[in-house]
Amino acid sequence: MNEVWKKPPVSFDAYQAMVGKEIGVSSWHLVDQARINLYADVIEDHQFIHVDPERAKKETAYGTTVAHGFLTMSLLSIMSYEVMPVIEGTTMGVNYGFDRLRFMSPVRAGSRVRGRFTLLEATLRKPKELQSRTNVTVEIEGEPKPALVANWLGLIYFA
Template sequence: MAETITRDAYIKLVGQEIGVSSWFLVDQNRIDAFAEVTEDHQFIHVDPERAARETPFGTTIAHGFLSLSLMSAFAYEVLPSIAGTTMSVNYGFDKLRFVSPVRSGARVRGRFILTDATLRAPNELLSRTSVTVEIEGETKPALVADWLGLIFSA
């Protein structure tokens, strides 16, 4: 996890890139495990032979929601903690687009830009972060998102 900073220091980061995670491997084992948890067994995700034959991807691809779900791991690795935080919650997305498929065996990482941080109450900060999930060696990202979080303090 990244450093701990004050809420005021966090707010001053608006407009800046605040972190880029390390690369995470999205292999067939991870895709299969996600398919089991979500009960989404579409062949483009879980059948390498059929996906190679019947899709333009040449192999299986990760579920879009798997790529999205990895954003939490990326964030824990690189986003600063705010001193005095009692709880943070995912507040959703104002924009989310799946731009490119993540082929089995690819590596992805998250790039975070803090675009807004607004106090909604004395102990409640609404954070808006532009996130790009990049695919190693690809020009287009896996996804782009405008991610909202609520950060509560004592």
């Protein structure tokens, strides 16, 4: 089992106390050409800017291939598992969507990215359903601008 799943849970009150605070920063994750190619196969998007390094070098301003924006977004899952706490009594958490998701800079093949998480809101919608809003920024190692910024919505269910 992945170590990120073994974090000790926090109380509901402790989670509420995190609202407005940066929760943490994930480890760096490599976005290499192999990962980009696998993602291209999954979503059937083989545009040359993603999968043809030679052509991308010649025909784009990036100088190499770049990751799909949605690949960068999908890495939020592992990044959040590394950083975000699990609340005691949680039975499951689900994606509820995003507000203001923006792709700010391309992630060039071979780059490393990490997520920075700030809990903005944690509101009970029902007695056993919590809606969270987390601001997330995906940083690119060595780059001044992030790859993406978003407010990520989640629903957390309790027993």
